[in-house]
Amino acid sequence: MRWIRAAGRGLLVAAVVIAGCVSSGAGAGGPSAEGARGGGRGPVTLATAGVLTGYLEPLLEGWNRGHPGERVTLVELPDSADETRAQMTTELRSGAGRFDILNIDVAWTSEFAAAGWIAPLERGRFPLDSFLPPVVDTATYEGRLYAVPYVTDAGMLYYRKDILDREGERPPGSWAELERQARTIAPRYGIGGYAGQFLPYEGLTVNATEAVYSAGGTVLGGDGRVTLDSPAARTGIGFLARGVRDGWIPEEALGYKEEESRQAFQDGRLLFLRNWPYAYAGASGPGSRVAGKFGAVPLPGPHGAGTSVLGGSNLAVSTGARHPETAGDLIAYLTSAPVQRKVLTEGALPPVRAALYQDPALIREFPYLPALRKSVLAAAPRPKSARYEQVSLAVQAVVHDAMAQHQGPDAAVRRLSGELAAIARRG
Ligand code: GLC
Numbered sequence: 469m470r471w472i473r474a475a476g477r478g479l480l481v482a483a484v485v486i487a488g489c490v491s492s493g494a495g496a497g498g499p500s501a502e503g504a505r506g507g508g509r510g511p512v513t514l515a516t517a518g519v520l521t522g523y524l525e526p527l528l529e530g531w532n533r534g535h536p537g538e539r540v541t542l543v544e545l546p547d548s549a550d551e552t553r554a555q556m557t558t559e560l561r562s563g564a565g566r567f568d569i570l571n572i573d574v575a576w577t578s579e580f581a582a583a584g585w586i587a588p589l590e591r592g593r594f595p596l597d598s599f600l601p602p603v604v605d606t607a608t609y610e611g612r613l614y615a616v617p618y619v620t621d622a623g624m625l626y627y628r629k630d631i632l633d634r635e636g637e638r639p640p641g642s643w644a645e646l647e648r649q650a651r652t653i654a655p656r657y658g659i660g661g662y663a664g665q666f667l668p669y670e671g672l673t674v675n676a677t678e679a680v681y682s683a684g685g686t687v688l689g690g691d692g693r694v695t696l697d698s699p700a701a702r703t704g705i706g707f708l709a710r711g712v713r714d715g716w717i718p719e720e721a722l723g724y725k726e727e728e729s730r731q732a733f734q735d736g737r738l739l740f741l742r743n744w745p746y747a748y749a750g751a752s753g754p755g756s757r758v759a760g761k762f763g764a765v766p767l768p769g770p771h772g773a774g775t776s777v778l779g780g781s782n783l784a785v786s787t788g789a790r791h792p793e794t795a796g797d798l799i800a801y802l803t804s805a806p807v808q809r810k811v812l813t814e815g816a817l818p819p820v821r822a823a824l825y826q827d828p829a830l831i832r833e834f835p836y837l838p839a840l841r842k843s844v845l846a847a848a849p850r851p852k853s854a855r856y857e858q859v860s861l862a863v864q865a866v867v868h869d870a871m872a873q874h875q876g877p878d879a880a881v882r883r884l885s886g887e888l889a890a891i892a893r894r895g
Contacts, residue, residue: 510791511539512798515556516571517781518547520727520746523815531801538794540569548725549573549670553857560585565788569795571618573670574606574780575850575860581609582854586784588612593796594803599820600844607782609852614784616799617820619811621779622843623664623678623767624836626733626741626751630761631657639765642772643682643707646740650716654739661716663729664742666708666871668864671725673850674777675742676867678767679704681848682774688851688859692892697885703770706877709870722871734758742767744779745840749816764836766843778847780818818844855895862887 516524525542532539543566545552553576559566560583572580580586594616596604603617625646627639635653640646650661665671677687685700711717718738721729726743733741734756741747745764752759767774783802785795801807808819812830818840824830825841853859862884870880 508791509538509794509797511537511541512568512789512791512794513541513543513566514569514571514798515543515545515559515567517545517549517552517573519544519815520547521749521815521817523810523817527807527810527814530807531798535794538791538797540798543567547727550860551669553670557583557585560786560788563788565786565790567786568789568791569798570784570786571781572615572784574603574617574620574778574782575670575856577607577615577782577784578609578852578854579856580784581612581614584787586614587787587789587792588614589616589785589796594800595821598805598822599803600822600825600841602778602845602847602849603780603820606778606780606849615782616784616803617780618783618799618802619780619815619817620820620844621744621818622840622847623674623742623776623779624745624748624764624840624843625767626743626747626762626764628739628758628761629763630758631739639763640740640768641765642768643770643774646768647707647711647716650711650739651714654716657739659736660718660721660732660738662711662740662742663717663721663724663732663738665725665729666717666722666868667725667728668868669725670860670864672867673860673863674779676705676708676863677850678742678775678777679708681777682767682769683707687863688853688888688892692853692895694885694888694892696888697881701881702877705867705870705880707770708867709873709877709880712871713873717871722868733762745818745836746816748834748836764839766839776843776847778844778849780820853891853895855891858891859888862891 528540528542545555556570591613599617600620603620607613607615607617632639637649640649654661664675680687680701683700683703685698685704686695689695729741730743730747730750732738734751736757748764751762767776783799785792789795805821808821809824811817811819812824825837831837851859866880866884869875870877
């Protein structure tokens with residue numbers, strides 16, 4: 469595992485200017501990317517959000533050694549999902565064709581497909597039957613495959629095992645227990661109670677959606693109708709807002725993304741943390757004050773098990789891709805069994821291949837795999853919408869206001885329902 473990542477901002481590993489080589493015509497065709505422009509083979513770029521565990525570039529070197537005429541160059545964008553999305557869409561709208569393969573958040577497939585930025589793919593070209601079932605759905609839009617699942621994700625609750633053991637307590641199985649322990653135990657150790665990703669960005673949309681789902685609520689129905697306004701949504705948003713009001717969610721957490729929250733936990737400043745599985749490796753590694761002192765359990769809900777949002781990313785071929793055949797082959801390589809194994813062992817990211825979750829050697833190395841598999845299988849997707857960006861921005865803004873105590877949970881849920889309905893009407 470390589471923890472080469474400098475803390476903080478993403479860095480552009482390689483900004484590639486492509487020497488004018490978008491071939492004209494050719495339209496549909498090609499076994500891998502039906503709609504992509506141009507054809508054939510040659511160098512490609514792969515644009516991705518910040519690779520927090522620094523594993524991807526060495527992995528792509530494996531491909532480059534075997535494909536000297538079809539080299540891939542990694543373009544690493546910022547850590548924050550929203551900033552990455554903004555850079556990708558600016559590029560795609562400009563038609564500059566700088567990004568051939570896009571590693572997109574699972575939440576964006578519908579929007580990128582509806583906008584015509586990514587090309588439909590041939591299902592038979594990729595080993596979809598070997599993947600965990602829920603991930604395949606995140607790669608489809610209106611019944612067609614527009615991307616190939618690459619990494620999956622489900623939220624977990626990290627807890628300080630050393631402290632809970634000393635207090636004779638078990639990790640919380642419900643919000644009530646989490647709240648009690650965070651409120652009463654954390655202050656005795658001079659640390660914060662609970663944090664997640666609460667800065668207004670996609671991470672807050674995830675945390676808020678998980679809170680609503682865990683309380684039994686929904687955001688949008690399958691037909692795009694707004695279904696948010698419910699007692700469950702008020703319970704979910706109320707849980708997060710109350711944490712800040714009563715002090716068991718530290719105020720700094722309102723500025724946390726994944727990395728800031730991981731750092732706070734591994735510096736020993738938090739009793740509980742909601743984060744993705746990648747944080748396990750960092751918190752176990754050198755430089756962590758909590759290595760060997762923490763555990764991870766599935767997310768709790770109000771009275772028992774909670775519901776995680778399904779995270780992760782899919783690989784898509786841009787409609788402006790210069791070499792869609794190579795792009796398709798590279799995607800097949802990145803989703804092959806040996807590379808997917810490395811996604812876990814080198815990248816600490818949850819692979820999409822189901823068999824890896826039952827591999828005894830991997831389970832010994834990553835003891836959370838069986839629990840993670842269950843969480844992924846039970847995770848719920850974010851609302852599917854061709855206007856997903858607007859949906860997410862509305863959720864972030866309103867929930868952040870509620871957590872900052874600018875608006876009570878009831879008013880926040882009413883306001884958010886109204887905003888989501890207005891977005892749906894525009895769609
Ligand atoms: C993780 C998830 C992704 C999610 C993002 C939010 O990267 O895999 O799906 O949108 O976090 O910050």
